[in-house]
Amino acid sequence: MNAFDVIVVGSGPGGYVSALRCAQLGLKTALVEKYTTLGGTCLNVGCIPSKALLDSSEHFHNAQHNFKTHGIEITGLKANLSQMINRKNEVVSQTCAGVKFLMDKNKVTVYHGHGSFSDANSILVKSTDGTETILQGKNIILATGSKPNYFPGMEPDKKRIITSTEALNMTEIPKRMLVIGGGVIGLELGSVYARLGSEVEVIEFAPTILPTMDAGIGKEFTKILKKEGFKFHMEHRVLKVENAGKKVVLTAENKKGETVTLEADYCLVAVGRKPYTEGLNLDKAGLKASERGQIEVNEHLQTALPHIFAIGDVVRGAMLAHKAEEEGVFVAECIAGQKPHINYNLIPGVVYTWPEIAAVGKTEEELKAAGISYKVGNFPIKALGRARASMDTSGFIKILADEKTDEVLGVHMIAPRAADLIMEAVTAMEYRASAEDIARICHGHPTYSEAMKEAALAATDNRALHI
Numbered sequence: 001m002n003a004f005d006v007i008v009v010g011s012g013p014g015g016y017v018s019a020l021r022c023a024q025l026g027l028k029t030a031l032v033e034k035y036t037t038l039g040g041t042c043l044n045v046g047c048i049p050s051k052a053l054l055d056s057s058e059h060f061h062n063a064q065h066n067f068k069t070h071g072i073e074i075t076g077l078k079a080n081l082s083q084m085i086n087r088k089n090e091v092v093s094q095t096c097a098g099v100k101f102l103m104d105k106n107k108v109t110v111y112h113g114h115g116s117f118s119d120a121n122s123i124l125v126k127s128t129d130g131t132e133t134i135l136q137g138k139n140i141i142l143a144t145g146s147k148p149n150y151f152p153g154m155e156p157d158k159k160r161i162i163t164s165t166e167a168l169n170m171t172e173i174p175k176r177m178l179v180i181g182g183g184v185i186g187l188e189l190g191s192v193y194a195r196l197g198s199e200v201e202v203i204e205f206a207p208t209i210l211p212t213m214d215a216g217i218g219k220e221f222t223k224i225l226k227k228e229g230f231k232f233h234m235e236h237r238v239l240k241v242e243n244a245g246k247k248v249v250l251t252a253e254n255k256k257g258e259t260v261t262l263e264a265d266y267c268l269v270a271v272g273r274k275p276y277t278e279g280l281n282l283d284k285a286g287l288k289a290s291e292r293g294q295i296e297v298n299e300h301l302q303t304a305l306p307h308i309f310a311i312g313d314v315v316r317g318a319m320l321a322h323k324a325e326e327e328g329v330f331v332a333e334c335i336a337g338q339k340p341h342i343n344y345n346l347i348p349g350v351v352y353t354w355p356e357i358a359a360v361g362k363t364e365e366e367l368k369a370a371g372i373s374y375k376v377g378n379f380p381i382k383a384l385g386r387a388r389a390s391m392d393t394s395g396f397i398k399i400l401a402d403e404k405t406d407e408v409l410g411v412h413m414i415a416p417r418a419a420d421l422i423m424e425a426v427t428a429m430e431y432r433a434s435a436e437d438i439a440r441i442c443h444g445h446p447t448y449s450e451a452m453k454e455a456a457l458a459a460t461d462n463r464a465l466h467i
């Protein structure tokens with residue numbers, strides 16, 4: 001009765017999507033999740049709740065700073081954080097319930113409890129009430145995700161020294177907030193509280209924020225965030241952070257070797273995430289995690305044992321929900337005997353600040369390092385009529401195209417609705433379009449997408465029309 005074609009451990013976007021696809025393909029599938037709700041980091045404490053708070057705080061920011069120019073006057077404007085958190089919780093519970101509905105509809109058997117290997121074909125599920133169930137699986141998919149990372153001296157106490165999880169459930173708007181790490185989480189959650197009135201200071205080890213993106217992005221976005229009140233301490237090495245009662249005290253070393261002390265109400269530690277395999281008893285299946293904590297896999301996402309697969313944040317590659325989903329579908333289709341494919345070069349990256357930031361393909365730095373000669377087409381958002389109409393004039397779209405063939409190799413943007421705009425670039429690059437191809441497509445007017453066409457025109461003989 002407890003024998004399955006596939007057992008999936010972990011119900012994040014990797015695990016639940018994989019279970020769905022397995023079921024669609026006629027495989028008898030079990031999904032094991034240790035928490036009471038499905039959806040993993042993404043739905044419970046990641047993508048969805050952070051975007052809910054980003055949207056609420058953006059409305060507040062616009063009401064406070066931009067409505068008057070639009071001719072809308074409000075008196076008595078106030079941010080009600082507990083209502084924002086309640087709304088966010090409602091969005092999360094509806095989304096998680098949606099996943100449960102999908103599992104039931106597709107006849108995936110869900111087990112709530114901690115899953116661990118008994119042997120290479122069995123998963124022991126221990127529920128919180130102590131019940132133990134052994135599941136037998138012809139195939140096992142590990143989708144156990146990741147947890148917040150931190151370094152010595154910055155251990156979160158989850159009270160004043162917090163991770164993204166606590167930052168999504170604050171009971172007060174901090175007057176001052178320190179953020180260690182100018183990456184995606186630091187800038188998204190830093191934006192939430194900066195918009196609500198917190199003084200946000202970012203302490204970053206690298207010379208630019210978003211250091212893994214195209215260098216032009218970090219430079220331009222620093223200027224935009226400074227205008228919103230962010231302060232930046234670049235090239236600072238954090239030595240320690242202490243909870244000193246009603247405040248936190250952070251000590252860092254700047255690039256001159258001087259000691260810098262900063263104080264605030266809270267310190268958000270956002271220096272990356274680490275793969276999670278705790279209590280999985282990989283050794284009982286004859287597997288082990290790498291030194292970095294990842295489960296090692298081959299190009300088919302198989303571990304050292306061909307019937308055990310691993311996907312999402314627990315394996316190499318970008319820690320993104322849509323990457324985990326693609327891998328979930330890929331593995332299900334491999335198990336069903338199909339021959340799927342993932343183009344890892346075309347996984348878009350998005351930062352949901354305002355303006356949004358999005359990118360796909362190679363950065364200028366990567367092209368230079370690979371010795372590939374390229375052309376650049378750049379178009380500023382402020383030159384768009386649509387942008388002036390909505391008062392969203394910051395940012396640019398940059399297209400990098402091969403010098404000889406004109407093939408689009410990378411697209412990088414800071415733009416209103418960049419999260420959606422980037423999909424034009426992904427589609428074009430999937431079909432190996434040239435910049436000329438994009439330049440010749442008729443784009444609706446007035447739209448933000450006209451900046452894609454203009455950047456493509458700029459990349460082909462510098463013939464942008466509206467600049």
Ligand code: FAD
Binds near residue numbers: 009050143279352
């Ligand atoms: P997870 O979502 O981490 O799910 C793993 C699941 O496995 C969890 O539910 C866990 O409880 C369960 N589990 C672990 N071990 C066991 C076990 N032994 N037994 C049973 N269950 C187990 N990505 C984006 O693409 N876009 C975004 O906007 C975005 N925003 C984010 C915002 C924040 C604040 C954070 C923290 C992350 C964000 N991410 C975003 C990243 C995204 O959440 C992850 O990349 C994604 O959730 C990874 O999916 P996964 O399925 O690999 O793992």
Ligand code: NAD
Binds near residue numbers: 209237320
């Ligand atoms: P990140 O890797 O995006 O950023 C971490 C930042 O911390 C980097 O800029 C790094 O240089 C800096 N850093 C590292 N060590 C430091 C130190 N000792 N002192 C100061 N700075 C230090 O990681 P994150 O922001 O924690 O996000 C974790 C993961 O979650 C990322 O992989 C990201 O892809 C994913 N995520 C994605 C989204 C999204 O897609 N919109 C949103 C949130 C999180």
